[in-house]
Amino acid sequence: SQQGEEDPQALSIQEGENATMNCSYKTSINNLQWYRQNSGRGLVHLILIRSNEREKHSGRLRVTLDTSKKSSSLLITASRAADTASYFCATDASRQAGTALIFGKGTTLSVSS
Amino acid sequence: EAGVTQSPTHLIKTRGQQVTLRCSPISGHTSVYWYQQALGLGLQFLLWYDEGEERNRGNFPPRFSGRQFPNYSSELNVNALELEDSALYLCASSVRDTQYFGPGTRLTVL
Numbered sequence: 001s002q003q004g005e006e007d008p009q010a011l012s013i014q015e016g017e018n019a020t021m022n023c024s025y026k027t028s029i030n031n032l033q034w035y036r037q038n039s040g041r042g043l044v045h046l047i048l049i050r051s052n053e054r055e056k057h058s059g060r061l062r063v064t065l066d067t068s069k070k071s072s073s074l075l076i077t078a079s080r081a082a083d084t085a086s087y088f089c090a091t092d093a094s095r096q097a098g099t100a101l102i103f104g105k106g107t108t109l110s111v112s113s
Numbered sequence: 114e115a116g117v118t119q120s121p122t123h124l125i126k127t128r129g130q131q132v133t134l135r136c137s138p139i140s141g142h143t144s145v146y147w148y149q150q151a152l153g154l155g156l157q158f159l160l161w162y163d164e165g166e167e168r169n170r171g172n173f174p175p176r177f178s179g180r181q182f183p184n185y186s187s188e189l190n191v192n193a194l195e196l197e198d199s200a201l202y203l204c205a206s207s208v209r210d211t212q213y214f215g216p217g218t219r220l221t222v223l
Contacts (some may be wrong), residue, residue: 031210040150040201042117043214092210093158093169100146100169101212103156 006089006107013111019076021107023089024069030092032065033101034074037086046074046087079111115140117215119204125221126194134189134218138206144168145187146212147179151200159202162187194222 007022025032031050035043049056049065049072056063062075076083086108090101118137126132138145147159158171162181170177176192185206191198199222205212 033211035214040217040219042203042216043156043205045211045213048211088156090156090212100158100161100171101148101156102158103148105155 006087006104008107009105010108011110013079013109015080015111015113017079017111019079019083019109019111021074021087021109023072023074023104025072025089025091025104026070027091028067032063032072033090034061034063034072035088035090035103037088037106039085043088076109079109081111081113083109084111085109117204117206117213119202119215119218121218122216123219123221125223127223128194128196130194131190131192132194132220134191134202134204134220135186136189136204136206136215137186138204139208139213142206142208142213143185144207145181145185146205146207147187147189148203148205149173149200150203150217151197154200156203160189191220196222198222 005024033048034046037043047058047063049063060077065072086106088103088106090103093100093102120135144163146161148156150156160179161169165181179189181187201217203217205214
């Protein structure tokens with residue numbers, strides 16, 4: 001079953017604009033991760049945020065986590081055409097260490113030049 | 114450092130056949146996960162192996178099975194293939210909480 005649900009399902013922006021994607025989940029988590037997938041290939045890990053963290057940055061990426069609302073957001077600033085991809089949030093399936101991930105259905109981002 | 118590798122890249126089979134997919138984790142990673150990404154169904158957890166043992170499996174029938182070898186590489190076997198098994202099969206390895214994914218194997222069942 002899907003734990004995370006991304007919103008919007010699809011997003012089209014121009015190069016240089018910011019892109020914001022949201023993720024909601026259902027149960028308590030240890031951490032939440034964001035991944036990128038280009039053209040149906042493997043997933044690239046972007047960032048992991050732990051349940052006791054509220055915000056995390058990595059380059060042009062900013063992730064926030066609100067455990068009270070069971071939601072997270074991924075902000076990509078100054079987007080580039082190369083950011084065109086599908087973005088997924090993933091949460092742990094249980095509180096057990098090393099557990100599997102449950103993915104949302106993803107947001108498809110299209111950045112045009 | 115080499116990433117997670119998977120073989121083959123693409124595979125075409127017919128209904129009823131059996132298939133074996135292979136995965137080599139990142140050096141030092143002992144856990145291997147298998148996921149299925151079928152069109153319209155998203156990424157679904159299949160199997161988790163750690164230290165040679167199956168730790169958990171997702172909601173898939175028993176014809177999906179696998180194993181992990183002493184060098185931590187892993188195989189995913191699918192018997193009696195059905196059309197709906199057509200999907201991208203992704204393998205991931207992990208240390209602590211982050212899972213690193215391979216490029217996937219695209220399986221087409223005709």
